[in-house]
Every structure is written in structure tokens, then in C-alpha cells.
Amino acid sequence: MKRRVAAGLLALACLLILTGAARFSDVPEGSWYAQPVGEMAAKGLISGYPEGVFGPGDPITAAQFVAIAARCAGLAPVPGQTGHWAAGSLQAALQAGWYDWDEIPPTGERFDQPISRQLAVKILMRALLPQARGDYNTESRKIRDFSQLDGRYYEPVLAAYASGVVSGDNLGNFNPQNGLSRAEACVMFLQAIRRSGGVQTPTAVPEPPPPAAAAQGGVSEHGWLQVIGTQLCGEDGQPVVLRGMSSHGIQWYGQYASPQSIQNTAQYGANLFRVAMYTGENGYLSNPAAIRQKVIQAVDGAIACNLYVIIDWHILSDGDPMTCVTQAEAFFAEMAERYRDQPGVLYEICNEPNGAVTWEGNVKPYAQRVIAAIRKSSPRSVILVGSPTWSQDIHLAAQSPLEEDNLMYTLHFYAGTHGEELRRRVDSALAKGLPVFVSEWGTSRADGSGGVFLEESAQWLDFLDRRGISWANWSLCDKNETSAALRPGTSPDRAWSREDLSQSGAFVFSRFAMS
Ligand code: IDC
Numbered sequence: 001m002k003r004r005v006a007a008g009l010l011a012l013a014c015l016l017i018l019t020g021a022a023r024f025s026d027v028p029e030g031s032w033y034a035q036p037v038g039e040m041a042a043k044g045l046i047s048g049y050p051e052g053v054f055g056p057g058d059p060i061t062a063a064q065f066v067a068i069a070a071r072c073a074g075l076a077p078v079p080g081q082t083g084h085w086a087a088g089s090l091q092a093a094l095q096a097g098w099y100d101w102d103e104i105p106p107t108g109e110r111f112d113q114p115i116s117r118q119l120a121v122k123i124l125m126r127a128l129l130p131q132a133r134g135d136y137n138t139e140s141r142k143i144r145d146f147s148q149l150d151g152r153y154y155e156p157v158l159a160a161y162a163s164g165v166v167s168g169d170n171l172g173n174f175n176p177q178n179g180l181s182r183a184e185a186c187v188m189f190l191q192a193i194r195r196s197g198g199v200q201t202p203t204a205v206p207e208p209p210p211p212a213a214a215a216q217g218g219v220s221e222h223g224w225l226q227v228i229g230t231q232l233c234g235e236d237g238q239p240v241v242l243r244g245m246s247s248h249g250i251q252w253y254g255q256y257a258s259p260q261s262i263q264n265t266a267q268y269g270a271n272l273f274r275v276a277m278y279t280g281e282n283g284y285l286s287n288p289a290a291i292r293q294k295v296i297q298a299v300d301g302a303i304a305c306n307l308y309v310i311i312d313w314h315i316l317s318d319g320d321p322m323t324c325v326t327q328a329e330a331f332f333a334e335m336a337e338r339y340r341d342q343p344g345v346l347y348e349i350c351n352e353p354n355g356a357v358t359w360e361g362n363v364k365p366y367a368q369r370v371i372a373a374i375r376k377s378s379p380r381s382v383i384l385v386g387s388p389t390w391s392q393d394i395h396l397a398a399q400s401p402l403e404e405d406n407l408m409y410t411l412h413f414y415a416g417t418h419g420e421e422l423r424r425r426v427d428s429a430l431a432k433g434l435p436v437f438v439s440e441w442g443t444s445r446a447d448g449s450g451g452v453f454l455e456e457s458a459q460w461l462d463f464l465d466r467r468g469i470s471w472a473n474w475s476l477c478d479k480n481e482t483s484a485a486l487r488p489g490t491s492p493d494r495a496w497s498r499e500d501l502s503q504s505g506a507f508v509f510s511r512f513a514m515s
Pocket of ligand 1: 281316351352390412414440446447448449474479481483
């Protein structure tokens with residue numbers, strides 16, 4: 001009986017998710033748009049506004065429409081001309097010929113204006129059904145107000161009618177100059193997706209630059225790092241931005257922390273590598289001798305490639321760093337001694353505190369002890385400090401920072417899960433003088449999969465670039481999850497080409513060398 005109730009509840013929960021009713025407070029179950037809005041959301045093609053509302057009756061803007069079309073068609077963003085959140089997708093769509101520059105000028109003045117139905121249909125057809133055609137005589141007869149249509153839209157509108165993507169209102173009018181609501185747009189997108197045989201797998205991921213002979217911006221160029229104000233700087237006091245990859249857990253995917261894999265990453269322009277040493281999950285604490293060797297091998301490999309390298313004490317399921325503070329002190333004391341003359345080594349002392357931990361009660365006292373252990377041998381190396389809630393609570397650190405010099409505070413994000421709210425947190429932490437380092441981020445959802453969310457990722461990276469914030473992407477491995485940078489089966493022991501990179505990897509590798 002109990003099991004039946006549970007099964008019933010599960011079915012109800014699934015239904016709520018499918019209908020969208022659970023997702024958006026303004027999409028009532030049973031409304032004509034609940035199903036299409038829910039389906040688009042379930043496919044990850046729309047996400048609504050931050051407050052959990054969708055705005056089904058709002059006219060859809062040009063930027064919103066193009067961004068959704070880009071997501072459906074797998075069109076990756078390219079650098080846009082403005083700081084608008086969708087500038088990258090709009091620029092890519094313009095370059096793909098989905099519309100002309102005068103229809104939505106790339107300078108942005110019409111990005112946030114309602115899009116006309118005729119232009120929306122043109123973009124939709126070019127994005128999803130570029131081969132579709134409609135016979136003039138047959139289709140134009142179906143459109144009562146055909147004379148209202150501008151000539152440049154004849155072809156796509158006729159094709160849309162012929163393929164059943166749109167139909168007129170109850171008077172048979174298309175109303176080409178009017179706008180359309182966000183809910184109507186969902187219906188239209190779904191029709192086009194169905195006829196195009198499903199959501200496209202992205203193909204237009206930007207090409208990473210060809211591998212260069214050696215990494216730019218590496219240790220030989222910048223030397224010992226230092227933190228000045230909130231900015232990471234080189235030995236000469238000039239700002240430095242580090243960009244690169246994090247390994248996956250080296251107890252599982254240690255092969256991609258090999259000298260060849262690190263060199264491959266460096267040759268695409270990275271100047272940073274992060275060695276993720278899980279403590280739990282069969283990591284260091286279960287097998288210290290072997291894992292320590294892997295860390296040393298990876299750090300030495302990165303140094304040999306002229307990269308900066310982060311030694312990451314990767315607490316995750318063991319959420320309270322204090323639980324193993326003694327082991328952490330001993331480990332970091334040894335590493336700091338070993339690498340005391342190496343300007344390239346950074347120490348990340350607690351990946352992601354989580355669960356019932358507080359900044360004041362757990363993380364800060366832990367940091368004080370481990371920083372002291374490192375400083376005995378490495379007085380000037382940069383140390384990265386996490387915060388509660390998987391290193392998202394930098395606002396707590398900002399209220400009560402540590403005293404020592406050359407510290408930075410880590411902020412971790414996953415583009416499919418975290419957005420504006422966390423970005424605001426970064427800005428307010430910076431405004432309070434807290435130096436921020438994004439030592440881990442992913443193009444996926446926070447669970448390491450889903451997406452990939454390249455548009456959201458580009459928005460994040462643009463944000464970080466504007467602030468000179470360094471980053472490492474999760475993760476350099478071939479695991480079958482979307483955050484992985486390599487295609488399954490990629491060899492860690494030879495050079496990589498574009499074909500070896502996943503969608504995420506191709507995108508991330510194309511962003512290393514941005515200045
Ligand atoms: C994930 C891996 C996944 C693994 C899981 C548990 O991608 O393959 O099964 O850990 O070990 C983090 C963590 C990072 C997570 C990642 C994605 O630092 O270890 O990796 N993530 O879930 N914080 C937020 C997201």
C-alpha cells in the first residue's frame with residue numbers, strides 16, 4: 001500500500017515537472033501552454049526568469065527568441081559586440097545568416113524589443129528547417145492577411161505554413177507585424193523541433209586556436225604571483241589571469257594528469273592546471289602513498305610545461321574540512337616544503353566545504369591552521385580558500401576575511417545551475433576587497449552533467465574576463481558526462497585535435513588564450 005502511494009506521488013511529481021506547473025509559479029496546470037512550456041523547460045531550452053516565473057503572456061524579445069533558437073539548433077555563441085547577455089548568440093545567428101543586420105542590429109538597440117512574428121518565423125525556419133519550402137499558390141491562400149507581409153518574409157512564412165509550424169489565428173490571419181507571446185513561441189519552437197527530427201546536437205562549437213608551440217603567460221613570464229588588492233598579479237606587480245583545466249579526481253582519471261595531457265592543454269593556450277586530489281571517495285585518505293605520488297607527478301608535469309599548478313585538497317562528501325585538519329596540515333606542510341622554490345605552485349586548501357559547516361566555526365579556523373603549515377616553508381605562495389555551500393559563500397568570507405597576505409577566495413559555479421545571483425555575489429565581494437579565484441567551474445549543471453550550457457558559460461567567462469578573474473574548468477577527462485572536456489576514449493598519451501574535444505572541451509579550450 002505504502003509503495004503504491006509512493007509510486008503515485010512519484011508519478012504526480014513527474015507529471016508536474018512535465019507540465020511545467022512545478023517549475024514556474026505563473027504557468028498553471030491545465031492552461032493551454034502548460035505542456036509546451038513544461039516540455040521546453042524539460043529539454044533545457046528555456047529557463048524562465050530568476051524568480052521562478054516564466055511570463056507566458058509577455059511578448060518575446062528578439063534576444064530571447066534568438067537565444068532559444070540557438071539553443072535548439074546547437075549554435076554556439078561567438079564574441080558579441082555588446083555586453084548584452086545574449087550578444088554572443090545574436091552575433092553567431094547573424095553570422096549564420098538567420099537574419100540580416102538591419103533586422104536586429106548587432107549594436108543591440110533592438111535586442112530587448114518584441115520580435116515581429118514574420119521575423120521570428122524567418123529565424124525559426126533558418127535555424128531549424130532550412131530545407132523547408134512552401135508553394136506560393138497553395139500556401140499564400142491560407143493566409144488571409146498575406147498582403148501585410150513584407151516581401152523578404154514570403155519564403156520562410158510560406159515554408160512554415162507548408163510544414164505546419166505555424167497556422168493562422170481563428171480568422172485565418174498571420175498578423176506578421178505583431179509580436180508573439182513567450183508561450184506562443186514555445187509552441188512554435190516545439191513544432192519546428194518535431195519536424196526537424198529533434199533538438200540538434202551542437203556542431204558550431206567555436207574552433208579552439210591551433211596548438212601553439214608553448215604556453216603563453218606561464219611561470220617563466222610572470223614568476224612568483226602576488227595578490228594586490230583583489231587582483232592576482234605577477235612578480236612585476238602587473239595583473240595576471242590564469243586560465244586552464246582542472247583534472248577530474250586523480251584516483252579515477254589520473255591518466256589525464258599525465259605530462260602529455262598537461263602539455264596538450266598548455267598547447268591550446270592554458271597557463272594553469274589544477275590537480276584535484278579527492279580526500280574522500282577512495283582518494284588520498286584511503287590511499288595516501290599512491291595518491292601522493294600521483295599529485296607529485298602531475299605537479300611536476302605542469303611545472304615542466306611552464307604552467308601554474310594548483311594542488312587541490314578536494315573535500316566533497318567529507319564536507320567539514322576540520323574533520324581531517326591534521327592530515328591536511330601534514331600534507332600541505334610536506335608539499336610546501338617540496339615546492340618551496342617553485343613559483344608556479346598554488347595551494348587550494350579545501351575544495352568545497354558543505355553540509356553543516358560555517359565560515360566562522362569550521363572553515364576559517366581550518367584555514368588558519370593549514371595556512372600556517374604552508375607558510376613555514378612557502379611564505380609567499382598564493383593560497384586559495386573555499387567557503388561553505390560548495391565554495392559559493394564568499395559573502396561570508398568577505399564579512400570576516402583571514403588576515404594573511406596572498407590569499408584568494410574560491411568561487412565555484414556551474415553554468416547550467418548558477419547565474420546572475422552568484423555573479424552579483426562576486427561583485428559585492430570584490431567591492432568589499434575580497435580577491436576571488438574561480439578554481440572550478442563547469443559548462444554543465446552542478447551535478448557535472450546536463451546541457452552543455454555554452455551561452456551561459458560564455459556569459460560567465462565574459463564576466464570573469466572583464467574583472468580579470470582566473471579560472472580552471474572542470475574537468476580534463478573522457479568520462480561520459482557533459483562537463484568532461486574530452487570525447488570518450490581519447491588517449492591521454494598523444495597530441496589532441498579538435499575531434500578529441502567534447503562540445504564543452506572545444507568551447508573551453510577556445511577561451512584559454514583570450515586576453
Ligand atoms: C563530480 C564529477 C563526477 C563524480 C562526482 C562525485 O564530475 O563524475 O561522480 O563529482 O565525485 C563539484 C565538485 C566536483 C564534482 C562537480 C560536478 O568539486 O568534484 O565532480 N562539482 O558535480 N562541485 C560542484 C560540482
